[in-house]
Amino acid sequence: MNKGITRVAAGLLCGSLLLASGCAQVAPWQRGHLGSDVMSWDSNALKRSLDDHIHSSKEASSGGFGAAGGGCGCNG
Amino acid sequence: MSQQQKPLTAFAVLSAAAASMALPVADAQAEARPDERVISYRNSQYQEDDAPASRTFNGVTDRYSVNVHQLGFDTPIADDWYLTSELQYETMSGASPMQTYENSDGQSVLVMSGASIDDTRIDLKLAPTRYFEQGTVGGSVAISSENDYQSLAAGVNGSLALFNDMATLQGGVSLAHDTLSPTDPELSTARQQADGATKTTVSLFQGVSLVLNKDSALNLGLVATHSSGYLSDPYKTDDRRPDSRAMLALSSRYRHYLRWGPGQENGWHLDARWYQDDWSVRSQTLTTRLVSRWTGVHWRFELTPMLRYYRQSQAAFYGLEQTPDANNPHSSDARLSTYGALALGLSSELGWKAWSLSLDYQTYDASEGLALVGDTDKETPGLVDYQLFSLGVSYQY
Amino acid sequence: MVTREVIQEVAEGLWRCHFTALGGPCELHLGCDDRRLTQQAAAAVEAETRRIEAKYSRYQPDSVLSQLNARAGLACPIDAETHQLLNFAWLCFQQSDGLFDISSGVLQQAWDFRQPRLPEPQTLQPLLRRIGLERMQLQSDQVQIPADMELDLGGLGKEYAVDRAAAVCQQLGIRSGLIDFGGDIQVLGPKADGSPWLVAVRNPAQPDQPLAGLPVYQGGVASSGNYERGFDLDGRRYCHILNPRTGYPVDYWASVTVVSGSALLAGCLSTIAMLKQATALAWLQQQKQAFLAVTTDGRQHRWPDQPSVE
The missing domain is CATH 3.10.520.10 (ApbE-like domains)
Structure with missing residues (x-):
């Protein structure tokens, strides 16, 4: 499992960096849209923390989307 | 104090402004430390639908309802430091399933905990972040306390902007240590065995955000988690799970900007997650949102419909035998069965100057049939459907 | 980026570099002993000038300025540099009692200076109503202008580019020289002999x-x-x-x-x-x-x- 994780992690890192260097450059001042609030990766912190908490306590999966699981007595 | 101040000349005013800008302005500014303080409060009502009476052994059908108070405070604490904090207090009451078994007619029968459980949980999280020119370094500590469960967690994380901010790498490690102390240990040997038992979780996270073009961006993430210790549920009958669990989740998030008219903008979000663990649970999650925002001079309004689909396949040791072999791992917990769930949500937020008011609704329906692929003919009455209603207010200064 | 600057040594240790940008001639007179450093400075200045031109030109549809104008009526996120420029423009507006106004560029629609003809009052009046920087809402990370407003940094952009060019030279250690972008000038420091x-x-x-x-x-x-x-x-x-x-x-x-x-x-x-x-x-x-x-x-x-x- 650990070897598998290392490989997947290395693959993801290399792949994404290749992808990044292959992307057309978007100048910082052309990124106005990307900085808009409607584009945020996460919804507001309180909403996100409760939604994650509920989903991970009702489902067998946890983690993903930039966060680790754990921290409550609701064994899934 | 009597001396009257001479009005500044235009030159004095303008040269002060020019002095602050004439020198190099870095054009590749990674994430900048936010300047504002934000206080927010949110109250949520979580209500599970009743369990189906026809499939309930002892006639107890009312399930969990939870009232959650969340208080958030975010503030700059030093030159390049920003602190986010959250205090959560929840009170829960209701019954939860103790066991599900298949009767001689092939129907699944749900045994609910007889007495209503009343518990409170208090949860505190602190996360300071240091902002650098090209990235961030942050830490987090969290403590969670319930009548029958204590959890301590800590972590570090960081981000690094590369290629003129075209790509941002993220990474983190977190560690959690939980201690169980089940209520009413005299009710079962499982509860007695679990008293004082611990569980340790280590989690590694790695991710990258990419600017695809001027209207879209992609984030990829990988989380590897390992838990060991007491992983069973002491409140359930014949619940014996392995004492370690290795989990891997791969996630991707896509954002696309759309504009339909002046003063109006939209972000289309598509999030996907693939998960698997060595209990042989596999799951797929797909979430989509459309954030629509209307902006005026002093006000803004945001409306976000959300659709989430989740499916999973059962753990290797999931089973519905009424008296399973005591030497093998076993659980009849519906959360380890094969099922699918559909959630629908609508969030709204109205902002006026520094204030904002939010109203959210979410409905969640889980069923065996929604698993779509690999569904079993076993009924799983222990699955929950719930509604979540939240009201929030926040102030920035 | 293709560099187009021309470099010649006009006297010992005095270099003249020339390129065309911002709609006119851009000249650097640099006092420097090192040809390679001079070349490096000229290339860096040209790159910086073209960056500013691409970012704030109102003739380029994807410049920040054109995007702000296209998104008029909407709060637009802006970076620190744009905030500083708009804030400077705002201070100029305030200090001139509203005479220096970067929203007055719309008047060019009524005045065609290639022909000696005065505009009709009925063309001028509706344009005047669109002017007035007091209606701009500027914050450190966003700006909002009314839907009918149009900003033009023509009155500040070239001067700003000259100052940035001077900063680029200073960063490379060049202390003597003069930068001249079509009559807008910044003197880095006196000539090599101190004059x-x-x-x-x-x-x-x-x-x-x-x-x-x-x-x-x-x-x-x-x-x-x-x-x-x-x-x-x-x-x-x-x-x-x-x-x-x-x-x-x-x-x-x-x-x-x-x-x-x-x-x-x-x-x-x-x-x-x-x-x-x-x-x-x-x-x-x-x-x-x-x-x-x-x-x-x-x-x-x-x-x-x-x-x-x-």
Whole structure:
């Protein structure tokens, strides 16, 4: 499992960096849209923390989307 | 104090402004430390639908309802430091399933905990972040306390902007240590065995955000988690799970900007997650949102419909035998069965100057049939459907 | 990026570099012993100038400025640099009692300076109603302008580019030199022998003749004049510097030249002086910055009294 994780992690890192260097450059001042609030990766912190908490306590999966699981007595 | 101040000349005013800008302005500014303080409060009502009476052994059908108070405070604490904090207090009451078994007619029968459980949980999280020119370094500590469960967690994380901010790498490690102390240990040997038992979780996270073009961006993430210790549920009958669990989740998030008219903008979000663990649970999650925002001079309004689909396949040791072999791992917990769930949500937020008011609704329906692929003919009455209603207010200064 | 700057050594340790950007000639006169460093500086200055041009040109549809204008009516996220420029423009507006207004560019739609013809009042009136920077809502990370407003950084962009070019040279360690982007000038530092640079001021009556030479050791020089663009009609000069309240050209000064800490400061002070008409003289004197102003009837005013070499 650990070897598998290392490989997947290395693959993801290399792949994404290749992808990044292959992307057309978007100048910082052309990124106005990307900085808009409607584009945020996460919804507001309180909403996100409760939604994650509920989903991970009702489902067998946890983690993903930039966060680790754990921290409550609701064994899934 | 009597001396009257001479009005500044235009030159004095303008040269002060020019002095602050004439020198190099870095054009590749990674994430900048936010300047504002934000206080927010949110109250949520979580209500599970009743369990189906026809499939309930002892006639107890009312399930969990939870009232959650969340208080958030975010503030700059030093030159390049920003602190986010959250205090959560929840009170829960209701019954939860103790066991599900298949009767001689092939129907699944749900045994609910007889007495209503009343518990409170208090949860505190602190996360300071240091902002650098090209990235961030942050830490987090969290403590969670319930009548029958204590959890301590800590972590570090960081981000690094590369290629003129075209790509941002993220990474983190977190560690959690939980201690169980089940209520009413005299009710079962499982509860007695679990008293004082611990569980340790280590989690590694790695991710990258990419600017695809001027209207879209992609984030990829990988989380590897390992838990060991007491992983069973002491409140359930014949619940014996392995004492370690290795989990891997791969996630991707896509954002696309759309504009339909002046003063109006939209972000289309598509999030996907693939998960698997060595209990042989596999799951797929797909979430989509459309954030629509209307902006005026002093006000803004945001409306976000959300659709989430989740499916999973059962753990290797999931089973519905009424008296399973005591030497093998076993659980009849519906959360380890094969099922699918559909959630629908609508969030709204109205902002006026520094204030904002939010109203959210979410409905969640889980069923065996929604698993779509690999569904079993076993009924799983222990699955929950719930509604979540939240009201929030926040102030920035 | 293709560099197009031309470099020649005009005297020992004095280099002249030339390229075209921002709609005109851009010249660097650098005092430096090292050819490679000079080349590096010229390339870096050109790259920085083109960056600013691409970011703030109103002729390029994907520039930040064009995007702000296209998104008029909507709060737009802006970066620190854009905030600083807009904030500077706002201060100019405030300090000039509303005369220096980066939203007054719409008046160009009524004035075509290639033909000696006055605009009809009915074309001018609706344009005047669209002007007024007081309606801009500027915050550190976002700006919102009314849907009918259009911003034009033409009055500040070139001066800002000169100052940035000077900063680029200074970062590379070049301390002696002069940067001249079409008459907007920043002096990095005195010549190698310690003598000042002599900056020629045009004679507004005969723009190809110098009126005076200003010795400058360090700082910015900018002129604003009625000779740059405009036409003559019935014995009157109609120039491109327009009063945002009347929509008509100013006519008191033929040119105002200011020497100040940077090209940006010199540029905005000289333009505000042109717009302030007759009241500009007292105002300029209060600023305690060296200036040379010439009225349309040829009278010269200067401070300090002997700053120039005739």
